Amino acid sequence: MKFYKKTLLSILNNEDGSPVVVVLLLMVLLTVIGIAVINTSSIDQEMSGQHRRHKVAFYGADGGTQVACEVLEQNIACITGFSTAVIGSVTVNDLNFWLNTSAVEPTSAATSDFYYPTISSPHTLLTAGGNTVFAEGSAIQQNAGYESKGRGSAGGGGLIMYDVFSRRIETSEESTIHVRWRHAIGQQGSCNY
Numbered sequence: 001m002k003f004y005k006k007t008l009l010s011i012l013n014n015e016d017g018s019p020v021v022v023v024l025l026l027m028v029l030l031t032v033i034g035i036a037v038i039n040t041s042s043i044d045q046e047m048s049g050q051h052r053r054h055k056v057a058f059y060g061a062d063g064g065t066q067v068a069c070e071v072l073e074q075n076i077a078c079i080t081g082f083s084t085a086v087i088g089s090v091t092v093n094d095l096n097f098w099l100n101t102s103a104v105e106p107t108s109a110a111t112s113d114f115y116y117p118t119i120s121s122p123h124t125l126l127t128a129g130g131n132t133v134f135a136e137g138s139a140i141q142q143n144a145g146y147e148s149k150g151r152g153s154a155g156g157g158g159l160i161m162y163d164v165f166s167r168r169i170e171t172s173e174e175s176t177i178h179v180r181w182r183h184a185i186g187q188q189g190s191c192n193y
Contacts, residue, residue, distance in 0.1 A: 050173075057122075057168045057175035064116075064124040064166030065179045071114060072098060072128050072162060076183060078191035087193050090116045103129035103163045105176055112167075122170040130162030132185070158185040 071090055075082060081096030094100070097113040106112035106125035113127045162181040167174065 053170060053173040054175070057170045057173040058177075060122065060124060060168035060170065061166045061175040061177040064126055064168055065164055065177055067116065067124070068114075068126040068128060068164045068166055069179075069181050071126075072164065072181060073183065073188065074191075074193060076160075077188040078193060082193045084193055088116075090114050091118070097128060098130075100127075100129035101131055103127040103165055105165045105178070106167050122168065125165075125167045125169070127165045128162050128181070130160045130181070130183070133159050133161050159183060160185060 067090065071087065071092070074087070075092075075096070075098040081098075082092055083095075085092050085095065091109075092114040093109070094113050100113065103113075104111075104127060106115075106127045109115050109119045109125065111127070112125040115123055115125045117123060160183045162183065164179050164181050165176060166179075167176040
């Protein structure tokens with residue numbers, strides 16, 4: 001037993017291989033730190049890529065609202081509706097969509113009023129629907145004290161308040177924007193389509 005204790009103590013007190021052990025421990029520690037840095041870097045890269053894809057879809061949908069409002073104004077100018085289903089890069093499903101009284105978020109080309117460019121990825125689906133309302137300042141003739149019958153506030157005319165949905169579908173990201181568009185009745189231009 002004495003020999004065993006002496007041998008064990010001499011092995012533990014022997015410092016001939018300690019630099020190797022220290023170097024191995026440092027290598028293991030540096031490897032763990034390196035793996036953590038690579039993992040963090042790849043997560044950051046994925047997050048920035050996702051952020052970029054989201055922004056592309058969002059701004060595509062935002063641009064779609066501008067296209068929708070212009071095509072809507074063009075459709076209002078054509079009282080009987082468009083005579084063609086293709087206007088530039090926009091494909092129109094409902095040639096008289098300005099008469100829609102409501103709009104919902106489009107889910108496919110079949111549920112959209114119009115879309116662009118073609119139904120391939122990426123593309124933008126659009127719907128529009130509105131109701132007539134009195135403009136601010138418009139009034140009906142009224143009795144008001146000393147002013148006598150027939151006087152009223154300034155006539156502001158009528159508006160059609162449209163709900164416009166624009167849904168941009170990118171390869172791996174989608175974004176939908178809902179805006180309200182106000183059309184002043186009687187202010188449409190001439191029919192171009």
